[in-house]
Amino acid sequence: MLNSLQNHINKNLAFLKESKILIAISGGIDSVVLTHLCHKLKLNIALAHCNFNLRGNESDGDEQFVLQFAEGLDLEVFIQNFDTENYAKTNKQNIQIAARELRYNWFSDLAKQLNFDYILTAHHADDNLETFLINFIRGTGLEGLKGIPEVNGQLVRPLLPFSNETIAAYAKTNNITWRDDSSNATTKYVRNKLRHQVVPLLKEINPSLLQSFQNTLSNLSDTTDIVEDSKNAFLERAIERADAIQTIFKISEFKTLKNPKAYLFEVFNSYGFTEWNDVLSLLDAETGKQLFSKTHRLIKNREQLLLTEITSEIEESISISKTDKIVETTFGTLFFEEADAILKKQKNCIYVDVNTLDFPLTLRKWQEGDVFYPLGMTGKKKVSKYLKDEKLSILDKEQVWVLCSENELVWVVNHRADNRFKVTKNTKNILKITLE
Template identity: 50%
Template sequence: MQNTFLHEFKNHINDRFSFLLRSKLLIACSGGLDSVVLAKLCNLLGLKFSIAHCNFNLRGKESDEDEAFVAQLAYDLDVSFHKIHFDTKKYAEEQKVSIQMAARTLRYDWFKKLHTDSGFDFILTAHHADDNLETFLINLSRGTGIEGLVGIPEVNDIFIRPLLLFSRDQILDYATHNNLVWREDSSNSDTKYLRNKIRHKVVPDLKTLSPQFLSNFKTTIGNLKQTNEFVKSQVKRIKNEILQNIDDDTLKIPIHKLREYGHPKTCLYFLLNEYGFKAWNDVEHMLTAQSGKQIFSETHRLVKDRDYLLITKVKAETTNRDYNIPEAECMLMIPSGTLKIKPIEEVGEKDLKTIYVDKEKLKYPLTVRKWKEGDYFYPFGMKGKKKLSKYFKDEKLSLLAKERIWLLCSGKDIVWIINYRADNRFKIMPQTKQVLKITIT
């Protein structure tokens, strides 16, 4: 058994992970069966590795004995040993997460820190085929898409799982036949945890259905992974065809084009999943919602804008403070750019980023502020006044665009809707004595 299993593991490393043979590795070791076997196998293959152990301080003396056991294992294998203690319960309470989630976050954050600080190339964990099946069933019970059914990845950035091909029975047989010693975590038998309940009550019954159940499951996982890769390639194609960049922070989806692909809810899932959206029924309803409707993820906002959906990053609240410009000042930095004011002799070309005004008509200090309901101005080149809300509607400005509007004001009067339209009251006339050129960059 020793030679057979070791030979299979060696071939697996050579076929799938040959880069590990020349890498500096860190093995995450709890002291349990799986991680002890992984450490022993890597040692027999002559891999260059160290061992890392987390003491979560959840089982009193038992946790300390686990730590001492792993320290001795590292000593016996003549490899360096890294350890850390966590106040897991305190962290879980502070972060309002479960003990299991707290422990996972703490250990993976520490592994990443070791990777950076100590120069490890990869971190090996001892997940195996039964872990994969349990994860599949957990995700299935909670409701998931195909990405939740493809199992634990063998390679996930710096984390490598070289035992994922093998079952727990294979690992146990190897350990038993070679008289290996390991620690048993008493909490692993507590069926109040979902994973343990699946491990001890569901999986054994599934395995009785067929002697080849786990093998067939691995085949299914392989098929799902291939399907997922195909789906990803199609999603990439659709993204290239349908997503339109408005600026660095905003993407636009034409609704009519989205509908051409059919199954809009599914398309929206694959288009928006990476932006953190989860309430997919609400997302689908955006297609028929009134313009201006918006929903949020933790990082992004989805806005209905007439015949489009807009995706934009959620930023820290932009300040609504007013900025003053004294007469002696010629430059002001605001969130949307830098205003420059310069006296000139001759009027040059006009564009949306440049206006020319009669200085004598201005009241100092000038003010730059956000627009608000009820604001009105006298559009340059037109007679009469117009509410900004009406102007924005006529210009078909989106909700996002309106939120980014800044005004240059003289007293209570608007001089310029910055980047859009100047006010007629401040235009230069034949009798104008001093012309100011105002630009935004």
């Protein structure tokens, strides 16, 4: 196995030979064998062990074993203890998800702080098969059927080509000891049920199951490349505009496809959407119809689909004194300067009579019920009605700010000034306000 791993690294993971590596070690056979192999190959490694404090003395025994194992190989080891149950309860997660989140967040922080190039985990071919089956059972697309990626950012899984039988044989041949996790024996969890009840039956039906599975993964990977190329070519036509706030898609491009639902899946699956009939219906829905995933929002706006990330940021109002000349905002910079006359009119610039203003001014997001007197018009108008008449999308409306003097609107910023503060023939002091 040592020679096989060395050949695999030379051919596919050569970057590991010149890298500073952190190995995630539980004390179980897989991670212990991975450490032993990497040490034999003289890679630059250190170890990281998580004590999740879920199995009492057994968890503490794993930690002591890892410390002694690292000392025997003269390797640096990092240990982190977690109150996993409390974390899971606070974040309303099951224990497995909580432990995974804690583990990978810590590994990432550790790598960043101590300049590790890569983090190695001991996932192997049987783990990959189990992941494939889990995704298949739950329902997934091509990406979910590709299994565990060998390289995913900083994460590298060099044992993916090897079976648990091969790993066990190596441990036996080299008299390697390890710790058994008693929770792996229970069939309480889906993965363990597959491991102990389903996979053995599949191997009985096909003794070459893992090799057949590897061939299937290779074929699926090739097919995924074709799908990805097709999706990227489509996106070049379909994306009308993309910025920090939203990505705008042309609905007409989806409707020209023979199977728009398939493309909707490939385009929006990574944003957490799952109800694909609802996404498909959005193409013909009324303007303003919205769909939500946990992280993103998809909105029908006339002949467009708008994709934006869901944020919990609360925009606070900004107070502007009479002496302020430059005000920084999240959407640009406001400049306040005296002017002798009104020059060319622009949407991003207004001229007001200073004597009509009550300082400090307030800059805030517009609200339902806001009313102003649009410059050049007779009478008042609700801001909501004005924005609707301007044909702004839901997202664009959410980005609109207003400049206020006391409770009166001076400017629907970057859209329309208020008639009550305009410059007249009696104006003595003109204030120019510009957004850049």
